[in-house]
Amino acid sequence: MNLEDIAKLSGVSRSTVSRVINDDPNVRESTRQRVQDVISRMDFQPNLAARTLATGQAKVIGLVIPMGVSTMFTDPYFPMLIKGISAACNAQDYSVMLWLAEPEYERRTINQILHNGMIDGVVVASVLMDDPIVEALIHSNMPFVLIGRHPTNSQVNYVDVDNRTSSRQLVEHLINMGHRRIGTITGAQNMIAGSDRLLGYMDALTQGGIPLDLELIASGNFTEEGGYAAMKRILPHRPQAIFAASDTMALGALRALEEAGLRVPTDIALAGFDDMPFSAHLRSPLTTVRQPVLETGMRAAEALFDLLENPAQGPTHLLMPTELVVRESTPPQLQPTS
């Protein structure tokens, strides 16, 4: 079943059927009606490959998720993000092509993305600094938007949350609660979010007049295991509070604390980042930063659609609002400690 068939059935030419399908105003109403009827009756859908070839427009966007940090992929973060992107696509009649870019196929993935003629643009999630995929995209003319800002190139479109500011605010909250020996479990430092959240931590200490103590900083690599190990390394240096740069790492930290016989928040305060579904349900509900993941995904897709329609516009830099969520894991200290 193709345009030609529909044309025959409705007694018009293939061109007219095409016009009806594409809502071209230059069709007599009665003709449109007749053709439309046949289309509905036959449940006809134009072949997308042919259409793409003819127009150079696929109505498909690529979603690339670099899997270097693959353990993170089971976090609810990605499903939410995908859901947001997918919702935006559904609303605009786009489809999404998914690439979980495993490092070993990197070269091939890049080629596929850049020249396959089946996608109009791409959104890249969870970006490593210096990701070769992003580099390739920058030097191509494939429209793209990043989820997570680009560290150096201000021409790159992105949607992000303000990781640095919101981390600073969280640590300020810890300071306000009366803590001074505040440790942090950092995310992977080759990821922009990991780096920004650490900077926010340092901002807060600096502004609070608290000298940096490197023994209170350890990398948890954004995983539960990493958080556990990092907590163990920090613990001997007697922190009063811990800012874990993700709730998942906070979970690992919690496990280490429990093994050491320490209770949150009685013995130590703990805060995370992300406001994961489980975070409100921990024994001591976790203070954290909530970020609008679903909306971030939607906005990224929408930014890409904009770009596709209006390629000339300046770079999009969108920061989504976050919210400090204070829960029981970071209560005020009654007696000030030194």
Added chain:
Amino acid sequence: MNLEDIAKLSGVSRSTVSRVINDDPNVRESTRQRVQDVISRMDFQPNLAARTLATGQAKVIGLVIPMGVSTMFTDPYFPMLIKGISAACNAQDYSVMLWLAEPEYERRTINQILHNGMIDGVVVASVLMDDPIVEALIHSNMPFVLIGRHPTNSQVNYVDVDNRTSSRQLVEHLINMGHRRIGTITGAQNMIAGSDRLLGYMDALTQGGIPLDLELIASGNFTEEGGYAAMKRILPHRPQAIFAASDTMALGALRALEEAGLRVPTDIALAGFDDMPFSAHLRSPLTTVRQPVLETGMRAAEALFDLLENPAQGPTHLLMPTELVVRESTPPQLQPTS
């Protein structure tokens, strides 16, 4: 940059370039070499839309995830599944097109899937009984495989785990540990997995000579909230042990138990299903059934590839092995209770 350009640059015809790209043996070695060089130098990739149109083969499969039960989507289950499918596709040079099928776009999604000419086949995940998408697929000639068996139609290809048997084994374990008042928090009963896991529970009780007590059965709808509510409904009827049909629901149950001042496993035994990443890390690590989600995804994709190559073959029914994981949440009862 297209076939014609490459042809010119290498001094052959477009046909020959095409043959080189498609590994046609009927090309002189020296010619192949020359053309191949040009292709590499230019970083040329054939346009997939054109190729799809010419061959009728897209090298793309669709992955459809019905979002009726959308809360579940943040479970680590889906990321793992997607990862498995994606890995299989990477290995075979397929790409994956993702549809999170929201009920309001259902009709459109079905049409897109069936006739868009951009995909060769589809795998459908997390299936509701009587899912209209599955129905449409059955009546079409689009090759597809389900993740989760089809309740009635034995012609349908699927990959699944043996939910019924493994649930039975888990409940048998509970019986062996000395329990008789065993409750269950069921998954959504319009999902095949929810139904099968309940059947397994009933099998175990029947074979153990324990009469069914409807007051010990409540639906948790596969969500944390649902698990919480279901636990509250069961609690007044004094269960000794609970089989939650998913770890996520077990988490909700745990919350309800804690609120009621009950400890696992001292006061009540608790078991789940899925072996989620968090399950081993609960205060009382959870007895559960481990299912190979990643592998399930891979197998589903591979089954689809098989089908695409060999459409004539009989239906594929693949059951992936599960593993009973006994942890501290279900210890033996020292004094038998009646």
Added chain:
DNA sequence: CTGAAAGCGCTTACAG
């Protein structure tokens, strides 16, 4: 082993 030509199913100036 290689090339000229037809065809895949659309869209879109162009002419009327």
Added chain:
DNA sequence: CTGAAAGCGCTTACAG
């Protein structure tokens, strides 16, 4: 308002 024709970039009998 409508149709005939060219073109999008490939593949693949067919002929040599």
